Amino acid sequence: MERRNAFVVYLFVLLTTCLDNLNTAAAFTLQGNIVAAFNTDTSTASWVLSAYALTLGSFILVTGKLSDIIGPHNLYLGGLAIMNICALICAVLPTNSIIPLIVIRAFQGIGASALIPSTLSLAANYFSGEYAKYLSTAVVCFIVSITGIYGVGMVLGGAFAQTSIGYKSFFYFTFAYGTTINIILLFIIIPIERTNEHKNMKLKNIDFIGAALSIIGALLFIVGLTEGGENWRKPRAYLTLVLGVITFFSSLSFESFYLKKFQLKNSHRDKSEDW
16 A cells, blocks of 8 residues: 555546546547437437436536545545446347437436546645645646547547447447446555544435436426427426426525524534434
């Protein structure tokens, strides 16, 4: 363990954290090939991107807290493994229906949501003490890795779309790339020692109600905007938009009023209990 180098480990972490937005950007230039492969319309094919992006953004609410409970190194390896498995499934799915591809992409986004909070947590832990002077550089490198990859992703998506197996080749590539680094990190990643505060955290302490309302509200809201781009007169557009706004603000009300009052009323209880 003492021979493991934080800089080397963090480099490998960044090399796979960039997969989050690589999968997003590539979907733009793969869309034409997906439309042709599944013989579907552009609006339906756009959900191959939207399903992934929605779960990626929404589930950070939950995976960020999971990072504190199970350890950022464990969450990172687990989230990356889910991404890789989903990439392989996307590559081997038959093209008779696009719905399974959209569903698997949504699950892939959930795995991807684990990488961002765990990467930041790993950076904060690896670059502390004598390495604290490198923390700001580490954060900048993280930002560059997830934003700078957009151009690369669009180029790769377009290139893979021209191959004989089209969009499938991109998923084979990300599976091979992600799995290789996943295996390397399995042997070299530096575990984060849990503090007593972290040990007191339990899964039951996560605010599942507030998180669920926020996620559902955001999903419905984006569904409404996406469907409205095609036709605002469809119930799927305006109803989901309205329901999304109501659900999202319900989560804010739950957090601001009910939960805060409940916590104040039970402030005498041990915070490690399920309150």
